[in-house]
Amino acid sequence: MPKITIRSYDAHTFQTLSKCGLPPVLARIYAARGIENADQLETELAHLIPYQQFKNISLMAALLADAIAAKKRLLIVADYDSDGATACAVGIRILRKLGATVDYLVPNRFEFGYGLTPEIVQLAHATKQPDLLITVDNGIASVDGVAEANRLGMQVLVTDHHLPGDTLPAATAIINPNQPGCPFPSKNIAGVGVIFYLMLALRAELRQRGAFTTTIPEPNLASFLDLVALGTVADVVKLDNNNRILVQQGLLRIRKGRCCAGIHALLQVARRDYQQISTYELGFILGPRLNAAGRLDDMSLGIECLTTDDEVYATQCAQQLDELNRQRREIESTMQESAFLKLEDALQNQQSKIQTAYSICLFDPDWHQGVIGILASRIKDKYHRPVIIFASGNEHEMKGSGRSINGFHLRDALDLVVKQHPELILKFGGHAAAAGLTIQACHFEKFCEAFEQVAQTLLTPTDLTRVIETDGDLDLSDINMELAEYLDRQVWGQGFPQPTFNARFYVESQRIVGEKHLKLKLRKLDSNMQGQAMQKSIVSYDGILFFHSDPLPDLIDAVYRLQINEYNGKSTLQFLLEHWSDTDNPVIDHGH
Incomplete structure (x- = not known):
């Protein structure tokens, strides 16, 4: 209860x-909710934290301005979720308006996994031949990928918001509020917010260089806040004062009918009135449809939807995303039924350890790798335990996706498992509430035991009671x-x-x-x-x-x-x- x-x-x-x-x-x-004065309720753009507070942002803006002037080929490497897709769309749309030659590449989660891996770098080099790689919503942990890019003669600019590991990649420049020494106070900004801030800095740099003409007019970057709002809410980052300004301004644009063709098309297929849109629609209506592409297929479809100005094409993309989301719900329903049966059977078994467990880890060879994060969230909500759900990955491997409860920092917990049992986790990443990892299939039982030990160390019985705050x-x-x-x-x-x-x-x-x-x-x-x-x-x-x-x-x-x-x-x-x-x-x- x-x-x-x-x-x-x-x-x-x-x-x-x-x-x-x-x-x-x-x-x-x-x-x-921690509001101390009326100023913290202001949502005008003038109240945004200045971009200059990002470490390395002026350097990165200058490097991009140089690249645009030299007509270098830029390539954005995105993540395959809503934050990554919207971040990619913001980067593509604004850089093209600023005169850049820019394309994008998004890893297929089933072939390449997450982030700027050496394999993705090699694919980018072979198919796109870029001079400069820009990561959005990833890259802070891509030590090997950045090294491979450097070896192949490509510069790398990392824009990310995830927590860094012990070693930073040897990129030409990194902007991330969570990297050591970054004074930017909003540590909760999403990946789409980081690239938006970089575009603010780039516009200022180009303005100072006198780059804007009648051919390349200075863009109004507020016109891209619909995408920033969608990515911020869909990524479930903490809505601090700065994030609330970004989201509120984006919502106001959508309500006035001034959103991009893709967001408008997604609202239409979902039968939602753009004039009545709230954070609920961003997080629970648009976000899942966009995420469905990365979960079941290829996020390129989502990025195409958000980058086109062709309303007919945007509608076609939105309809495909809507159909993928229907398929995702059907797969999720089957997986959820299977998982709850497993758990109910275990709870009825007096010999089962789950009776007294502080955590839940489950695996089924039939579960879909792209949907395990949603399943983990559903089980976490019902049983109020940290949950990691595994599906089959590459040969002899399992891919896991976890969701956590208050008081249990999931990424830090996985880091403890690594420190105590270095052989159990091949790679991992994430933050307090959600994380992903890869393990060898033969280590599943050992991992479950090690994770449970960490959970029992960090949690108390009181923590396992769900609290509803009103x-x-x-x-x-x-x-x-x-x-x-x-x-x-x-x-x-x-x-x-x-x-x-x-x-x-x-x-x-x-x-x-x-x-x-x-x-x-x-x-x-x-x-x-x-x-x-x-x-x-x-x-x-x-x-x-x-x-x-x-x-x-x-x-x-x-x-x-x-x-x-x-x-x-x-x-x-x-x-x-x-x-x-x-x-x-x-x-x-x-x-x-």
Whole structure:
């Protein structure tokens, strides 16, 4: 049973925000998310961190400006996820506007694996013959790949945001906020954000050189923020102040119909209104369709969709991506059913170690390598354990994809496994919440044991209880369309969660809709004084509980979000229930 806690906030910060004119409910929400003053809520581009704070960025901009002037051939080497695809699209689109000769190459995950490997460098040299390689969303760990490029006479510029290893690659220049000595304060910026910042620096360098003419006019780089917003949200990086500015500005462009043909086409095939788009659509509607190309096929299709200005071609690409995403969902459903059966069987076996395990590692030779990350996420959500799912890789190898819970840094955990058992992992990379690795198939059982030992060292039993954080109760006066509409237009996501609330409700009526959802009429119960009987509100509210068709008891404790329900052209307020429990068994910590 999850534990529900109410987010704490600093009383002084609450007062400060209230004095700035924020209503108490918003002051409370923002204070609980670390906002200390109204300036941190500003989303104008003028509030972005200056590009000059990136280590090596002026050097890299000068190298690119020299390459453009010398008409050198540039090649972007991308990653095969949404962040890599959008980063590649930003680089391609802007560099071409700046007069560069630039192409791209994205590794097929099944043939080449992740990053700038020596094999990818050799392929680039043989097929594209570039003078200069630019990595986006990868490269910080590509020591061997950069060495191979240097041997073949190609310069390498690394743009990345992942954590570096003990040794940096011998690239001509590296920009990465997480490399040693980089003062850029937003360590959470996505790969697409890093290349966008490089383009800001390059434009400034070219402006200083007097490179802009009537033939090559100075571009408005804000017109590419739709791509930056998509990649940032889809990569699930923490939405700090700087990232929220990038995302909000991108959303505003999309809502005004000023996005690229590819994003517009993806919204159309998903039947979403561009004027109503939020971070939800970026992360859960567009991101998965884009990612489907890299998971099942080749991310070139996604990059083509995002780089074309031809609306017909963009629509064709979007339709193919939509079909790939359907296939991905079917594969995922089969894998999920198989995985949950394995786990349920193990849980019923009294001899199984999974009963007391702090981690979960699973392998099946039939599982699809491109979908194991999603499966790991689903299992992590259900069992609240660090999870690594393996599929067959190259000969005698397994590819693993992991997802983690709060308090367990997955990449650091894998690093501990390597230090304790150097023979078990061939290669790995990632960050706190997600990571990938390759092991020899014969070492699977040993790896599982070693990973479990690390998990038991770093986690406590309390860590294995899922915690649902809420923003507490809402006064009846705060439950209105105005607040719902305001919250719907803001930027929420990783590290800056969408507000949820908890309360006790009387279930006035309930009926099944769409065969698998509960449509509810709810009356909120309030107790203004300790020991007083709970009083029903005189107003009843619409509610919805998705993917649940069993009847609820008359009284429930629920975690909910305010939602605007659009139906038959009419907008109404409803409560979207995210979690509920019987009032006989409340698990709410009001003292958090």
